[in-house]
Amino acid sequence: xxxxxxxxxxxxxxxxxxxxxxxxxxxxxxxxxxxxxxxxxxxxxxxxxxxxxxxxxxxxxxxxxxxxxxxxxxxxxxxxxxxxxxxxxxxxxxxxxxxxxxxxxxxxxxxxxxxxxxxxxxxxxxxxxxxxxxxxxxxxxxxxxxxxxx
Numbered sequence: 084x085x086x087x088x089x090x091x092x093x094x095x096x097x098x099x100x101x102x103x104x105x106x107x108x109x110x111x112x113x114x115x116x117x118x119x120x121x122x123x124x125x126x127x128x129x130x131x132x133x134x135x136x137x138x139x140x141x142x143x144x145x146x147x148x149x150x151x152x153x154x155x156x157x158x159x160x161x162x163x164x165x166x167x168x169x170x171x172x173x174x175x176x177x178x179x180x181x182x183x184x185x186x187x188x189x190x191x192x193x194x195x196x197x198x199x200x201x202x203x204x205x206x207x208x209x210x211x212x213x214x215x216x217x218x219x220x221x222x223x224x225x226x227x228x229x230x231x232x233x
Contacts, residue, residue, distance in 0.1 A: 181189070
């Protein structure tokens with residue numbers, strides 16, 4: 084009986100052991116999968132941190148370049164303002180707005196316009212051509228003779 088009870092205990096122990104092994108091995112596999120997911124997530128987080136740091140570095144460089152460009156523009160504006168302030172009314176007489184040739188052409192154009200205005204004043208006393216001294220009778224109600232007859 085001792086042998087039979089030993090065999091039964093052995094069989095029961097083997098069944099319980101097999102069941103425990105399957106249960107523990109499944110949780111072990113889950114732990115392995117979870118640890119792999121954790122390591123993947125940590126790697127992705129490290130990559131994300133590197134990307135963010137690189138982006139911030141690029142943004143800093145771009146802002147620095149923009150600042151330098153704005154500083155250069157401000158210096159140029161200051162120089163232009165100083166040049167304009169140095170141009171006093173006495174100096175502007177030496178620098179005409181138009182060249183000498185352009186001023187001469189403008190003066191000639193002004194003279195021609197004044198001459199046209201005088202001519203148009205003289206022509207106001209004449210009759211318009213619509214009211215000529217020899218009416219053709221075209222708009223009278225009379226019948227006109229045909230001039231192209233053969």
